[in-house]
Amino acid sequence: MTFGYTLLVALLLLLPGFAGYYGYRVGEASDFVSPRPDRPNSTQTIFLIVLLALVGHVVGAGLFAVNETLASWKTLVPLPYDPNPYKALINGRPPTGLSSLAIELELSFFLALAGAMFWLCEKIARAKLIASRTDPIRFGWLAPIVQKAGIGDHVAVGYVRTTSEHDGAWIAYEGSVRRLTLDDDDGIKMIVLEQCDRFLVRIKDDRMERVDVESSPIAMMHIASEQIADFAIEIFEVPAPANETNTPAANALEGEG
Known part of the structure; x- marks a missing residue:
């Protein structure tokens, strides 16, 4: 395994984790308070990146498992190589017969996987159930104020x-x-x-x-x-705006009518 391929494999494996963590940070940002920055060399940050990368690759490997099951039943597009990139990563060497288009598709898969992790983690961070539990960790003593100000x-x-x-x-x-x-x-x-x-x-x-x-x-x-x-x-x-139709003058006019 050459150094160039090893570096490429490491980047591809960690890309969904970094994208998911960045999406979570974007989703947890508030218009009122910016969350606390990550501490340098934080074990919590490293753990989340590795965990999110593993979750993303589990989903990606599951897609190829489904594709392999369907291909065993009926082959839709015959390929001269195994399209599963995880087999190549485990074997430690790229498969033979890869064309330029195949390399483009393999890299596009990892890019799409990273984009999906970014979108999913951003939505999770904005969910009320998750936000209510993580606000004290993100905003500390300002959490009650952030929650009230966020309502409007x-x-x-x-x-x-x-x-x-x-x-x-x-x-x-x-x-x-x-x-x-x-x-x-x-x-x-x-x-x-x-x-x-x-x-x-x-x-x-x-x-x-x-x-x-x-x-x-x-x-x-x-x-x-x-x-x-x-x-x-x-x-x-902030006081709610008064409803003009419910004022005493309006009710008196309705009674006269």
Whole structure:
């Protein structure tokens, strides 16, 4: 077995696992919070990639098993070689008689298998049953807030005191949270606020006071972790729009009619 063929075999075997894991990461991403990044050399990540690759190849080998069963009953397209690539991988050498078109079809099979794993894992990550169980792992202490904000009937308001200080006053911002990013330790790595207001925070001996600043709201504000001294978040329920047909005036008109 040459080095080139060995490298190709390793890439083909791991491709469905990487595609499935990437699809799961894409599916678990939220519009509100970005999941925590993978830790370097994480055994959990390696385990999931290998497991997903094995699942994909079990499905792929099953398709060729079904094809072989049907071919034994009736051959639809005669081929000068065995089309099952897993037999070649186990034998450790490519089969003889492969044409350029055959190589193209074999590689296309693995590419299609990787695409199917990406699509399937993305759908699994977005399933409510899976998301409800994995949200505490993905988002940590923000999981309850993410779940409420994802429904659409709650809005998150963030308060950020920055590290910018002058004469005992710190610059702070208040606005609706557009997006959050967590680091490995569940800390705020980045926050984006919409329609945020600026104000000053003064800390005295016995109290902390807020000094509002007359200024127009900022449409969007990006604050990195190096600029964040303190951060607080609050959830508010968005009231449902009133139904005009159920108002007392409308009911009185219907009674008169």
